[in-house]
Amino acid sequence: MVTEMKDYTPNIEVQKENILNVNNLEIFYGEKRAVNGISMDIEENTITALIGPSGCGKSTFLRSINRMNDLIPGAFAKGEIIYEGLNILSNNINVGALRKEIGMVFQKPNPFPKSIYENITHALKFSGLKKKSQLNEIVEESLTKAALWDEVKDRLHESALSLSGGQQQRLCIARTIAMKPTVMLLDEPSSALDPISNAKVEELIVELKNDYSIVIVTHNMQQASRISDKTAFFLNGDLVEFDQTEKIFTNPSVKKTEEYISGRFG
Amino acid sequence: MNAKVADRVATGVFIVIAFIIVSVLIGLFSFILYHGFQHVSLKFLTTPSSNMSAGGGIRDQLFNSFYVLFITMLITVPLGVGGGVYMAEYARPGRITNIIRSCIEVLASLPSIVIGLFGLLMFVTLTGWGYTILGGALALTVFNLPVMVRVTEDAIHSVPRDLKEASLALGITHWHTIKTILLPSAFPTILTGGILAAGRVFGEAAALLFTAGLSTPRLDYTDWNPFSQISPLNIFRPAETLAVHIWSINTQGLIPDVDAVSNGSAAVLILSVLLFNLLARWIGSLIHKKVTATK
Numbered sequence: 001m002v003t004e005m006k007d008y009t010p011n012i013e014v015q016k017e018n019i020l021n022v023n024n025l026e027i028f029y030g031e032k033r034a035v036n037g038i039s040m041d042i043e044e045n046t047i048t049a050l051i052g053p054s055g056c057g058k059s060t061f062l063r064s065i066n067r068m069n070d071l072i073p074g075a076f077a078k079g080e081i082i083y084e085g086l087n088i089l090s091n092n093i094n095v096g097a098l099r100k101e102i103g104m105v106f107q108k109p110n111p112f113p114k115s116i117y118e119n120i121t122h123a124l125k126f127s128g129l130k131k132k133s134q135l136n137e138i139v140e141e142s143l144t145k146a147a148l149w150d151e152v153k154d155r156l157h158e159s160a161l162s163l164s165g166g167q168q169q170r171l172c173i174a175r176t177i178a179m180k181p182t183v184m185l186l187d188e189p190s191s192a193l194d195p196i197s198n199a200k201v202e203e204l205i206v207e208l209k210n211d212y213s214i215v216i217v218t219h220n221m222q223q224a225s226r227i228s229d230k231t232a233f234f235l236n237g238d239l240v241e242f243d244q245t246e247k248i249f250t251n252p253s254v255k256k257t258e259e260y261i262s263g264r265f266g
Numbered sequence: 267m268n269a270k271v272a273d274r275v276a277t278g279v280f281i282v283i284a285f286i287i288v289s290v291l292i293g294l295f296s297f298i299l300y301h302g303f304q305h306v307s308l309k310f311l312t313t314p315s316s317n318m319s320a321g322g323g324i325r326d327q328l329f330n331s332f333y334v335l336f337i338t339m340l341i342t343v344p345l346g347v348g349g350g351v352y353m354a355e356y357a358r359p360g361r362i363t364n365i366i367r368s369c370i371e372v373l374a375s376l377p378s379i380v381i382g383l384f385g386l387l388m389f390v391t392l393t394g395w396g397y398t399i400l401g402g403a404l405a406l407t408v409f410n411l412p413v414m415v416r417v418t419e420d421a422i423h424s425v426p427r428d429l430k431e432a433s434l435a436l437g438i439t440h441w442h443t444i445k446t447i448l449l450p451s452a453f454p455t456i457l458t459g460g461i462l463a464a465g466r467v468f469g470e471a472a473a474l475l476f477t478a479g480l481s482t483p484r485l486d487y488t489d490w491n492p493f494s495q496i497s498p499l500n501i502f503r504p505a506e507t508l509a510v511h512i513w514s515i516n517t518q519g520l521i522p523d524v525d526a527v528s529n530g531s532a533a534v535l536i537l538s539v540l541l542f543n544l545l546a547r548w549i550g551s552l553i554h555k556k557v558t559a560t561k
């Protein structure tokens with residue numbers, strides 16, 4: 001078993017690197033402040049779940065990480081989100097390049113009204129990839145990673161809208177994967193799906209953790225406890241508690257967290 | 267009156283209304299086509315019109331109608347779609363945008379005779395061109411442009427926000443998203459707007475009277491050099507369209523077979539609009555299917 005010896009790594013909890021450092025982040029919609037100065041570190045190859053009652057700022061925070069809030073007139077952020085040594089909130093960031101590295105999947109599946117194949121190649125072609133063989137390869141690879149390849153390989157050129165909701169969502173995940181991001185932001189990705197599709201998407205997310213750092217907003221506490229490594233509890237724009245998921249769900253330090261977990265409000 | 271009865275009554279009322287609309291339409295169509303087709307023949311379509319004597323055709327007028335339409339759409343569509351994209355995607359919501367929008371609406375509701383007079387001043391007198399196809403097309407653009415802008419703006423607004431976000435979230439630029447996601451999704455609606463605009467061009471007389479004129483020079487259909495005086499493609503020649511022709515022979519009344527010619531022209535005009543409509547829709551749906559990969 002010489003080969004195995006070579007790959008041997010000591011079985012200790014390795015401290016994972018941080019991929020994102022959030023410092024004192026405040027986000028405003030015009031006059032209204034939706035996120036009140038939060039700080040947290042997001043680790044590499046980890047699933048970080050954001051939980052909290054609706055309207056507490058989870059989506060707002062998530063969308064600031066790939067600058068999607070830029071689309072909302074009047075929205076702006078203060079503070080820092082450091083990614084690869086750069087503050088991604090600063091004005092001179094190339095937002096297009098950032099979004100390629102920090103991909104996003106939305107609550108409602110939103111495939112383009114194009115073929116399944118084109119859904120994946122749309123952004124690849126834009127970024128300059130033209131060779132058919134290369135495109136084909138990436139399409140197969142990303143659909144395989146999104147656990148969709150077997151279901152669609154014979155109908156790649158049919159409309160993506162002919163897929164079921166769950167398949168559409170996995171296609172959206174595949175098209176994000178195809179860009180080879182480092183971070184994936186998921187905003188309640190399975191809340192619009194039926195239980196079976198939901199289970200499939202969850203399984204997929206856990207699988208993806210090996211290659212990507214994942215931040216997932218979820219309304220569903222079972223989901224957070226099932227799939228995430230770390231959990232952040234938001235309330236009214238504040239980050240109330242951020243810790244190992246197990247700790248949050250079994251022995252939270254803050255009373256509010258415990259009340260929320262046990263379903264006393266929200 | 268309980269809900270069930272109200273429902274029945276409402277259904278009944280709507281059926282009656284639909285019936286009235288359909289029968290008016292059928293009545294009108296069959297009237298025009300019945301009277302018109304007694305005079306339509308290959309000869310009618312292929313001989314030039316006559317000023318004094320009976321037996322004239324509508325060859326040039328028919329060609330002019332399509333050619334004016336083509337030139338108008340060539341100007342209107344790019345400008346209109348561009349303006350609509352600007353209004354929907356680039357204009358900041360606020361006072362100025364609202365003022366622009368109101369101006370567009372006012373422009374769209376100007377009576378066409380006013381536009382004709384404006385065209386006479388602008389494109390005939392001021393430019394010194396005289397009566398020209400280009401002048402006519404520009405006058406028609408003035409009143410089609412607002413419709414096109416408005417239709418495009420609405421069409422783009424009605425594309426789900428999700429799709430735009432999906433594209434931007436993949437690192438694609440705003441302009442490329444407009445080109446490859448928003449415009450293709452808005453295409454069917456924009457096409458319908460274009461067809462409506464085209465229909466107005468076919469039927470328009472008032473705006474063309476003073477801009478494209480009431481006459482057509484002797485044309486040589488073998489001369490395809492657009493700069494030649496006798497070429498049908500020359501955009502700096504006067505051109506009487508079918509709709510204008512119907513109006514002018516009826517007001518001047520110099521030819522003895524006015525009724526026959528105008529009935530025939532009306533039938534051809536209607537049929538042209540219909541054919542154009544069907545063709546445009548058919549080509550549009552082919553394009554749309556290709557873009558969206560639907561069957």
Ligand SMILES: Nc1ncnc2c1ncn2[C@@H]1O[C@H](COP(=O)(O)OP(=O)(O)O)[C@@H](O)[C@H]1O
Binds near residue numbers: 057
């Ligand atoms: N586009 C917007 N304009 C103004 N306020 C907004 C907008 N989006 C969200 N908000 C407000 O920001 C707060 C946080 O919203 P959001 O981040 O969507 O919450 P969550 O995702 O946790 O349900 C809410 O009070 C919401 O009303």
Ligand SMILES: [Mg+2]
Binds near residue numbers: 058059060
């Ligand atoms: Mg949300």
